[in-house]
Amino acid sequence: MSEKPQADVIEPKGVEGHYLENGLDTTEHIDLNTNLEAKIKNPLKGIPYEQLMRDVEAFAHDKGLVEHIPILRRGALVAQNPHDFEDQGGEEALDEAEKEALRAEVTHRWRMPAKLFLTIATCSIGAAVQGWDQTGTNGANIFFPEVYGIGSDSTRDRLLVGLLNAGPYIGCAFIGCWLSDPINNLIGRRGVIFVSAHFCLWPVIGSGFCHTWGQQLICRLLMGIGMGIKASTVPVYAAENAPASIRGALVMSWQMWTAFGIFLGTAINLAVFYHPLNWRLMLGAPFIPAVPLLCLIYLCPESPRWLMKKNRYAEAWKSLVQLRNNPIQVARDIYYIHAQLAIEHQIVNKSNYATRFTQLFTIPRVRRASIAAFTVMIAQQMCGINIIAFYSTTVFVESGYDQFQAMLCSFGFGLVNWLFAFPAFWTIDTFGRRSLLLFTFPQMMWTLLAAGLCTLMEQGTARTALVALFVFLFAAFYSPGEGPVPFTYSAEVFPLSHREVGMGFAVATCFFWAAVLGITFPFILDRLQTVGAFGLYAGFNLVAFIMIFFLVPETKQRTLEELDYVFAVPNHKFARYQVTKALPYGIKRWVLFQRSATLEPLYHQDDEEPTPARVDKRASS
Numbered sequence: 028m029s030e031k032p033q034a035d036v037i038e039p040k041g042v043e044g045h046y047l048e049n050g051l052d053t054t055e056h057i058d059l060n061t062n063l064e065a066k067i068k069n070p071l072k073g074i075p076y077e078q079l080m081r082d083v084e085a086f087a088h089d090k091g092l093v094e095h096i097p098i099l100r101r102g103a104l105v106a107q108n109p110h111d112f113e114d115q116g117g118e119e120a121l122d123e124a125e126k127e128a129l130r131a132e133v134t135h136r137w138r139m140p141a142k143l144f145l146t147i148a149t150c151s152i153g154a155a156v157q158g159w160d161q162t163g164t165n166g167a168n169i170f171f172p173e174v175y176g177i178g179s180d181s182t183r184d185r186l187l188v189g190l191l192n193a194g195p196y197i198g199c200a201f202i203g204c205w206l207s208d209p210i211n212n213l214i215g216r217r218g219v220i221f222v223s224a225h226f227c228l229w230p231v232i233g234s235g236f237c238h239t240w241g242q243q244l245i246c247r248l249l250m251g252i253g254m255g256i257k258a259s260t261v262p263v264y265a266a267e268n269a270p271a272s273i274r275g276a277l278v279m280s281w282q283m284w285t286a287f288g289i290f291l292g293t294a295i296n297l298a299v300f301y302h303p304l305n306w307r308l309m310l311g312a313p314f315i316p317a318v319p320l321l322c323l324i325y326l327c328p329e330s331p332r333w334l335m336k337k338n339r340y341a342e343a344w345k346s347l348v349q350l351r352n353n354p355i356q357v358a359r360d361i362y363y364i365h366a367q368l369a370i371e372h373q374i375v376n377k378s379n380y381a382t383r384f385t386q387l388f389t390i391p392r393v394r395r396a397s398i399a400a401f402t403v404m405i406a407q408q409m410c411g412i413n414i415i416a417f418y419s420t421t422v423f424v425e426s427g428y429d430q431f432q433a434m435l436c437s438f439g440f441g442l443v444n445w446l447f448a449f450p451a452f453w454t455i456d457t458f459g460r461r462s463l464l465l466f467t468f469p470q471m472m473w474t475l476l477a478a479g480l481c482t483l484m485e486q487g488t489a490r491t492a493l494v495a496l497f498v499f500l501f502a503a504f505y506s507p508g509e510g511p512v513p514f515t516y517s518a519e520v521f522p523l524s525h526r527e528v529g530m531g532f533a534v535a536t537c538f539f540w541a542a543v544l545g546i547t548f549p550f551i552l553d554r555l556q557t558v559g560a561f562g563l564y565a566g567f568n569l570v571a572f573i574m575i576f577f578l579v580p581e582t583k584q585r586t587l588e589e590l591d592y593v594f595a596v597p598n599h600k601f602a603r604y605q606v607t608k609a610l611p612y613g614i615k616r617w618v619l620f621q622r623s624a625t626l627e628p629l630y631h632q633d634d635e636e637p638t639p640a641r642v643d644k645r646a647s648s
Contacts, residue, residue, distance in 0.1 A: 102358025158288020203255020226253020235311025467508025479561025
């Protein structure tokens with residue numbers, strides 16, 4: 028009988044003595060927080076062949092997957108040595124169809140089964156609901172204050188207008204996002220999306236019939252509860268269902284279709300501008316996409332990771348079969364996820380909601396993910412996008428446009444915001460999340476500042492055209508960068524044990540500051556005028572750039588489980604690497620054009636170095 032493997036000699040300060048026995052993790056010591064060598068470690072690496080096969084059989088019997096033992100054995104070997112599947116021999120040799128499915132993950136990344144496409148399409152509809160919900164007040168802002176008797180320049184009336192704009196974000200930040208964890212725990216991802224869709228249907232219809240600002244505020248708060256639950260769940264649901272090679276592109280569809288919802292909202296606002304019930308239609312129309320969302324979510328499979336978290340492995344297998352092209356991918360993924368979840372259970376104890384929330388800031392690995400998610404989320408508000416999304420019509424009116432011209436420019440902003448989200452499909456998993464942010468924030472800073480400075484010009488066609496041009500350029504840089512990254516990134520970075528509460532915290536951060544922005548911007552615009560307001564947010568872009576540079580690691584093309592090791596690197600070590608290695612390399616490569624410059628990587632895959640040889644079945648026999 029093979030002996031249990033000793034501590035991995037390649038990473039003495041990382042994961043020690045990990046092995047699976049009878050389907051259970053019996054790790055002697057797990058401490059990802061001392062992963063000082065920054066290795067991305069495969070939890071199955073170094074386990075001898077005979078031990079791995081015993082573990083697979085025990086796992087299959089324990090989890091009700093006995094009929095899948097032959098393919099689980101092959102899948103576990105693929106998970107252990109993902110780059111050597113072509114040479115896998117003996118009884119566990121892969122057939123040509125299995126090999127082709129694994130090759131296609133690299134050569135044809137977008138070859139996906141229909142149910143995965145349906146899942147992403149449904150998530151996209153949920154995002155469109157989110158975007159359209161945000162845009163109704165953009166056009167209605169120039170109408171409803173007079174109807175509700177809050178249209179004066181008094182502090183009270185400005186506060187109430189800001190409060191109505193911020194209502195959904197208050198509902199999100201203080202209620203909706205925090206309901207995500209317990210509701211997900213009870214009814215799963217699909218159930219949560221179904222429930223949230225109701226909050227985005229009935230209160231939205233009601234908002235078109237409100238006769239007082241108080242009634243409108245209640246409807247918008249209720250809508251916000253649904254938005255918060257949905258925004259905390261849909262990106263996680265997409266991330267958990269998608270393969271690692273295209274996870275970023277699929278999860279970023281949340282932002283792309285949120286942008287489409289914003290565009291659709293501005294189009295409808297423009298279309299009903301001359302209708303007698305214009306502002307009521309602007310506020311009530313966003314209920315439309317919530318209807319197909321309610322219907323289609325029934326047809327989507329549940330998240331396999333959520334099912335495994337609930338120890339429902341047979342159902343997780345059925346779900347993964349619908350989300351992968353070949354059963355060998357199902358076997359590989361389900362066993363690899365199981366092995367990594369065993370490690371996560373060693374990092375974090377089973378806990379209640381309050382404890383899990385506290386652990387967001389007390390467990391080092393989880394705390395680093397919380398800091399990174401907090402950074403990208405608050406940066407979305409610091410960049411200034413929502414001063415355009417909420418108040419673009421008002422800003423354009425303040426800049427000298429008439430009401431219809433202002434609505435037309437808002438429509439142009441929505442169109443640019445949507446169209447320029449498409450490049451992120453290709454760049455988010457190649458160029459990377461962090462790189463997109465670091466490139467686009469400086470561009471947003473100067474375009475926003477330029478738009479503000481152009482308002483100092485004399486009234487005329489040139490001023491009108493330049494203000495619109497720079498606002499559109501701002502949107503063009505935002506859409507492939509800070510637009511898709513925050514929700515994609517936050518959905519990835521937390522371990523499964525803390526994914527719901529972590530995503531709730533991240534989304535609450537985003538929407539809380541969106542609420543603050545919605546309430547305060549009328550005052551900022553009144554006191555600082557357009558040039559001062561845009562200049563202030565240009566400065567915020569610089570601050571956000573610095574925060575991202577020091578606090579946000581790259582996550583592209585890592586499995587959700589590998590990210591445990593990315594966030595095992597202490598923040599001070601990550602920051603020091605950026606200053607001493609990455610920054611000098613960037614200057615040499617892109618400023619001095621030294622093509623020969625090389626960058627020493629911070630993270631190393633454990634299969635980049637020699638590992639203990641796997642015991643071949645034929646040799647042992």
